[in-house]
Amino acid sequence: MQRVFEALASAPRRKILALLAHGELSAGDIAARFEMTKPSISQHLSVLEAAGLVTGEKRGQFVFYRQVRDNLINTLNGFVQEACPVTRPLKRESAERQHASDETA
Amino acid sequence: MQRVFEALASAPRRKILALLAHGELSAGDIAARFEMTKPSISQHLSVLEAAGLVTGEKRGQFVFYRQVRDNLINTLNGFVQEACPVTRPLKRESAERQHASDETA
DNA sequence: ATGTTATTTATGAAATTTCCTAATCAACGA
């Protein structure tokens, strides 16, 4: 939780996550999209990895990174549960869905 | 966006948001729940306020803080759209809704 | 008016973050 939010506090790291939303990329491909040196990107990647938000896999010469999507979703969800229980605008929808799924459930 | 995530990167600040989820509290009431001095809490509150996550209203001697829930929800949602477009478990649902709204659209 | 309570502002020390350059490690190809 702490590590995830610390990881998300950095704009470059959020951008990396957004890039990886579409699929895996090598460290170099990622770095190429920033005006920042490769070592700096490498460091950002290790922060993201320590937070469990991405994983890197070495294939040959390259290291391919991809998102670990569940951890991000679960952490944000866990936080929202604490900080915004029963968000108002969604409550009605949720009630409707509940209603609609009475049969399926 | 940047300010919101920076604000969320701190455990005390996330705890403040969780406290305010249940309703407004005075600065002193908040401080009482931490092992931290009032000035430090005051500073955390101003970070949260600068991020648009809470607002303080002075009533008499006290300053009552409450959440600005929309900003938190909208920011997190905006980020999730970028970093996790079409989250798998929701995709099916979303497709169904798309289907259902073909007429209305 | 004066003292008390609630809160913030000012200031500064300690720790952390962010980014760079230089150097190292590892895999590939000639």
Added chain:
DNA sequence: TCGTTGATTAGGAAATTTCATAAATAACAT
């Protein structure tokens, strides 16, 4: 084997964050 490419590690400077203490501001009660 050597040189090259992809990536990380090491080390350090600059900026930021976090927390504290001391002082200031503001509302309240006597």
